[in-house]
Amino acid sequence: MSSAAAPATGLAQIGKSVVIKGELSGSEDLYLDGQVEGSISPKGVVVQGKLEGNVQASERVELRKSAIVTGDIAAQRISIEEGAFLKGKVDTNRTEGK
Amino acid sequence: MRLFRGSGSDTTTAEQAPPKLARRSSGLGELSRQWETAENLCILDLGSTSPGNIRYFTGRGHRIYSEDLLTASTDPDLMAQDELGVSALDSRKFLADNLVYPAAQFDVILCWNLPDYLDEGLVKPVVGRLWSVLKPGGMLLAFFHTRDAGPDSPCYRFHITDEDTLEMQPILLNRQGGRSAMGAVRSSVESFQLQRVFNNRHIENLFRDFASIKFFLARDNIREVLVVR
Numbered sequence: 030m031s032s033a034a035a036p037a038t039g040l041a042q043i044g045k046s047v048v049i050k051g052e053l054s055g056s057e058d059l060y061l062d063g064q065v066e067g068s069i070s071p072k073g074v075v076v077q078g079k080l081e082g083n084v085q086a087s088e089r090v091e092l093r094k095s096a097i098v099t100g101d102i103a104a105q106r107i108s109i110e111e112g113a114f115l116k117g118k119v120d121t122n123r124t125e126g127k
Numbered sequence: 128m129r130l131f132r133g134s135g136s137d138t139t140t141a142e143q144a145p146p147k148l149a150r151r152s153s154g155l156g157e158l159s160r161q162w163e164t165a166e167n168l169c170i171l172d173l174g175s176t177s178p179g180n181i182r183y184f185t186g187r188g189h190r191i192y193s194e195d196l197l198t199a200s201t202d203p204d205l206m207a208q209d210e211l212g213v214s215a216l217d218s219r220k221f222l223a224d225n226l227v228y229p230a231a232q233f234d235v236i237l238c239w240n241l242p243d244y245l246d247e248g249l250v251k252p253v254v255g256r257l258w259s260v261l262k263p264g265g266m267l268l269a270f271f272h273t274r275d276a277g278p279d280s281p282c283y284r285f286h287i288t289d290e291d292t293l294e295m296q297p298i299l300l301n302r303q304g305g306r307s308a309m310g311a312v313r314s315s316v317e318s319f320q321l322q323r324v325f326n327n328r329h330i331e332n333l334f335r336d337f338a339s340i341k342f343f344l345a346r347d348n349i350r351e352v353l354v355v356r
Contacts, residue, residue: 107185109178116199118192121185 041071045078052082068100076113083117147286147294153343154268154351156291161235161266162189163290168234171260173241175298179286180237192233196253197282197298197319199225200246218252226253231262238269239285240349242333244319251333258336261356267337269352274324276348282319 040058043049047063052070059071061078068082073089076096084090086104094112101118109115162168168189172180173196184191200221207217236257242250261267272280283295300317325333327342327350334340334354343351 107181109176109181111178113176113178114195114198115176115181115193116195118190119181119185120190 043078073104145297145299147296148283149288150293150295150347151345152291152293152351153345154270154341154353155287155293157341157343157353158235158266158268159290162187165234169232170235170237171228171233172237174237174239175284177284177286179288179294183287192228194225196225196241197244200249216246216248218249221249222252222256226256226260228260230259231265232260234262234265236261236265236267237285238267240270240272240283242269242325243272243321243323244282245322247322254333255336258356263338263356265356267334267354267356269354271325271330271350271352272321273344273348273350274326276321276324278321280321280348282321 040060041055042060043063043065045062048066049063050066052067053059053065054070056072058073059069059075061069061074061076061080064079066081068085069080070085072087073091074084074086075091075093076084076098077093078095079097081099083100084098084102084104086102088104089106089108090102090104091107092098092109092113092115094110096110096113096115098114099116101120102115103118103120105121107119107121162170162184166188168184169192170184170189171192171194173194174180175195175198176193181191181193200216202224205216205221206214207220208214238257242254245253257267281297284298286294286296288294298318300319330342330350330352331340334352337354337356339355341353343353345351
């Protein structure tokens with residue numbers, strides 16, 4: 030993980046070599062560079078790795094160009110870089126999940 | 128029906144974005160009246176993930192589903208042998224993993240040029256599934272090449288920029304090195320190949336279960352088709 034891409038402090042980070050199977054929830058931002066199989070419910074999330082599950086963020090979701098997301102995204106704001114892969118729903122009207 | 132046949136396999140989207148070409152679309156113009164006047168529509172985009180399209184629709188308060196069927200069809204696990212021992216894509220497995228939605232879920236389906244590049248064995252089953260997930264009265268937009276387009280006509284991604292304007296971006300596929308949606312690795316860059324050319328009768332047959340079909344002939348050897356369930 031490069032220092033330019035990674036968050037500085039105060040964020041939960043899932044490193045590139047980390048694989049998590051299960052649901053994740055929290056009230057802080059999440060930086061996902063590894064792999065998660067399960068739904069996540071953070072405040073905001075930056076996805077640079079792979080996620081198989083729904084995202085229900087109370088604020089912002091950002092998919093970087095290397096992101097592979099299979100699942101639905103519900104957030105107030107979403108940003109997707111060119112090259113990111115998404116299979117699922119995007120809904121910015123509401124913050125509840127599918 | 129089939130005039131062109133390519134080898135498309137082991138595919139992914141490009142890591143470096145190729146240039147975009149602007150294109151007017153009469154079909155899109157007619158379809159856009161729907162999402163400009165209605166609220167909270169449910170839209171299915173079957174092209175490569177387009178940040179622009181997601182932004183376009185979410186900015187108008189609609190829900191958008193993104194599902195890249197062409198890339199999904201390159202999953203090597205889909206290959207199976209029929210009773211004669213011939214390898215072919217397993218359409219049942221494909222539809223068990225893709226386009227899995229409740230019946231009558233969508234108001235609009237953006238099919239783009241998918242039928243022209245999709246494997247022969249998947250075209251009819253996919254269109255059948257699209258019919259079932261489209262609401263009665265819902266609309267589907269698809270593009271078909273004419274014969275004059277030629278077998279090397281590039282496969283594009285489509286980004287909506289205005290109510291009747293698209294940006295087309297060639298899809299480049301890396302065969303080795305890099306990463307695909309399925310996790311494959313590739314480096315040399317190729318593209319999807321046109322699999323066939325449908326004539327008007329083929330298109331009408333393909334969408335025969337739909338209530339109506341409207342053709343728009345464009346200057347760039349593309350027929351735009353707007354069908355209503």
